[in-house]
Amino acid sequence: MDVERPQSLAWRILSQFGLSARLLLLTILFVMIAEVLIYVPSIANFRQTWLNDRIAAAQIAAMVLDAAPEESLPEDLELRLLQGVGAQAIALRGGGRRSLLAISDVPPEVSKSIDLRDAKWIDLVSDAFDALFYPADKPIRVIGHGMGVDFVEIILDQRPLRAAMLDFSRNILLLSLFISLITASLVYLTLQWVIVRPVRRLTGNIAEFSGNPEDASRVIQPTDRADEIGLAEQALARMETTLADELRQKRRLAQLGLAVSKINHELRNMLTTAQLLTDRLERVNDETAQRVAPRLVATLDRAIAFCETTLAYGRATEPLPQRRLIPLAPLVEDLSNLTDLAPEVGIAFKAHVPEGLMVDADKDQLSRVLVNLVRNAVQALSQTGPSQGQPCIDIKASREGNTVTILVEDNGPGIPERVKADLFTPFQSSAHKGGTGLGLTIAAELIQLHGGTISLDEGEGHTCFRITIPDRASVQET
Numbered sequence: 001m002d003v004e005r006p007q008s009l010a011w012r013i014l015s016q017f018g019l020s021a022r023l024l025l026l027t028i029l030f031v032m033i034a035e036v037l038i039y040v041p042s043i044a045n046f047r048q049t050w051l052n053d054r055i056a057a058a059q060i061a062a063m064v065l066d067a068a069p070e071e072s073l074p075e076d077l078e079l080r081l082l083q084g085v086g087a088q089a090i091a092l093r094g095g096g097r098r099s100l101l102a103i104s105d106v107p108p109e110v111s112k113s114i115d116l117r118d119a120k121w122i123d124l125v126s127d128a129f130d131a132l133f134y135p136a137d138k139p140i141r142v143i144g145h146g147m148g149v150d151f152v153e154i155i156l157d158q159r160p161l162r163a164a165m166l167d168f169s170r171n172i173l174l175l176s177l178f179i180s181l182i183t184a185s186l187v188y189l190t191l192q193w194v195i196v197r198p199v200r201r202l203t204g205n206i207a208e209f210s211g212n213p214e215d216a217s218r219v220i221q222p223t224d225r226a227d228e229i230g231l232a233e234q235a236l237a238r239m240e241t242t243l244a245d246e247l248r249q250k251r252r253l254a255q256l257g258l259a260v261s262k263i264n265h266e267l268r269n270m271l272t273t274a275q276l277l278t279d280r281l282e283r284v285n286d287e288t289a290q291r292v293a294p295r296l297v298a299t300l301d302r303a304i305a306f307c308e309t310t311l312a313y314g315r316a317t318e319p320l321p322q323r324r325l326i327p328l329a330p331l332v333e334d335l336s337n338l339t340d341l342a343p344e345v346g347i348a349f350k351a352h353v354p355e356g357l358m359v360d361a362d363k364d365q366l367s368r369v370l371v372n373l374v375r376n377a378v379q380a381l382s383q384t385g386p387s388q389g390q391p392c393i394d395i396k397a398s399r400e401g402n403t404v405t406i407l408v409e410d411n412g413p414g415i416p417e418r419v420k421a422d423l424f425t426p427f428q429s430s431a432h433k434g435g436t437g438l439g440l441t442i443a444a445e446l447i448q449l450h451g452g453t454i455s456l457d458e459g460e461g462h463t464c465f466r467i468t469i470p471d472r473a474s475v476q477e478t
Contacts, residue, residue: 023191027184035176039169044124046168047131050161051116055144058090058154087154088139092146110155111136116144117151128165135162198229202236209240214247321362321449323472328404329353331367332395335374339393342382347391357397359404360471365446369454370395370408372439373465377410380463386411387462402471407457409464415456423456 114127139155146152205220212218219240222233284290332351339347359366374393381391389411396407415423424444447454452469 023196024184024188027187028180031180031183032176035172035179039172039176040125042172043132043165043169044121044128047128047161047165048116048119048124050164051114051142052144054087054154054156055116055142055146055152058087059092059146059152061090087156089155091153093150093153109138110141111138111158113141114143116142131158131162132165132169135159195229198223198225198233202229202232205236205240213240214244214251216241216244219244321365321446323360323362323450325358325360326363326366328357328359328397328406329355331363331370332397334367335370335395338371338374338378341375341378345378345382345385345391347378347381347393350392350394353395353397357399357404359397359469361450361469362446365449366469369443369446369467370406372443373408376439377408377412377463380412381410384413387413403452404469406467406469407464408467409462411462414463420456424454 136158140158141153141155143151143153202220205218209215209218209220220233220237222237223230225233284293329351332353336349336351339349374395377393381393385391392411394407394409396409398405424440444454447467447469450469451472452467454465454467457464457466
């Protein structure tokens with residue numbers, strides 16, 4: 001937890017800035033990191049070069065003194081030679097002899113010895129930072145290669161070296177800041193133009209579109225870009241166009257539904273009154289009235305049912321199913337009475353449901369679905385007759401693993417091709433005369449609330465609906 005706190009704090013501070021500001025800060029940070037990686041070898045190389053220059057100057061001074069006759073050079077000249085080199089003492093070894101040049105007595109002790117002849121890279125870097133942050137109080141001894149000699153050794157004060165390294169570091173820092181600002185500015189301006197501005201245009205359009213999504217003038221106009229931003233603009237334009245169309249359509253449907261609901265409410269009251277009058281008409285002792293009255297009653301019943309179904313569909317969504325394990329066989333057996341709706345047709349009812357088959361469902365909602373399918377089959381058989389043989393409705397059920405499958409089949413003429421595409425669409429799925437076009441829509445909604453599916457099995461000379469209802473455990477796992 002302690003490790004994550006600084007990171008989360010830094011991220012919270014950085015998140016307070018806008019995208020452009022964060023981009024600028026991150027660019028500067030990355031350039032500075034790159035400059036640090038360059039600085040580390042540079043400062044080590046600067047120190048090594050500085051010391052090698054002193055070694056070369058010391059050898060030249062020592063060779064001048066060595067070539068002069070003994071005691072021919074004045075002492076102040078020797079002093080100026082040593083001061084020019086910056087050394088307190090210079091020693092050369094070559095040709096079997098050793099030469100020494102010193103301002104005064106050689107310091108008895110040095111803080112550190114540096115051998116440049118076989119120095120390793122890691123040692124050069126480490127010594128460079130030691131000289132910067134931990135300077136020695138005493139002189140240091142430096143040994144390096146010489147021209148025509150075995151080696152050159154000098155003793156010098158480390159303070160001039162540290163001062164030169166600090167000047168070099170300061171120059172590197174100023175140069176790095178300048179490069180960082182130039183680079184960050186160029187990157188910032190480029191990304192601002194190429195990415196940030198288009199992204200702001202996208203987000204601004206989304207905010208504006210959300211204010212009135214039905215206004216087609218607020219749909220974004222894609223640019224000619226072919227990159228990811230252009231693809232995002234095109235996708236957003238398609239989405240906004242589709243959403244605007246859908247919302248306008250839903251608004252019109254909602255207004256239409258409100259009007260239809262009002263009309264249906266009044267129409268249902270009128271039809272109820274007409275139904276009461278028709279009931280009285282049935283008791284009139286007139287042959288014509290006795291013949292017409294049943295048909296009129298049936299017509300009024302269908303009209304009232306249509307009004308009630310329309311009002312029920314537009315009034316509210318279906319409640320969530322109260323599921324529990326129920327036996328399916330008794331529920332299917334109760335459907336056999338629906339064939340009495342067309343007694344003159346003589347529809348046979350068959351049920352192939354294993355005893356003990358349990359289904360995890362809401363009993364009332366599943367019953368509504370099955371009643372609707374069987375009633376549709378009865379109406380289809382009564383209006384058009386069977387495709388072959390005796391009119392028959394067959395219900396089969398089985399369990400496979402955690403899923404119960406129910407098949408509701410009849411040998412009627414089948415679903416017309418023009419209806420199949422909109423079979424579960426409200427007000428468009430009626431395949432028989434007098435249908436509302438809402439039964440299959442409501443049935444599909446109820447099955448979907450159970451996590452299952454309802455579909456039409458294709459076949460010639462019959463109609464078969466397949467219902468699958470998974471158990472709740474399998475639904476939750478999915």
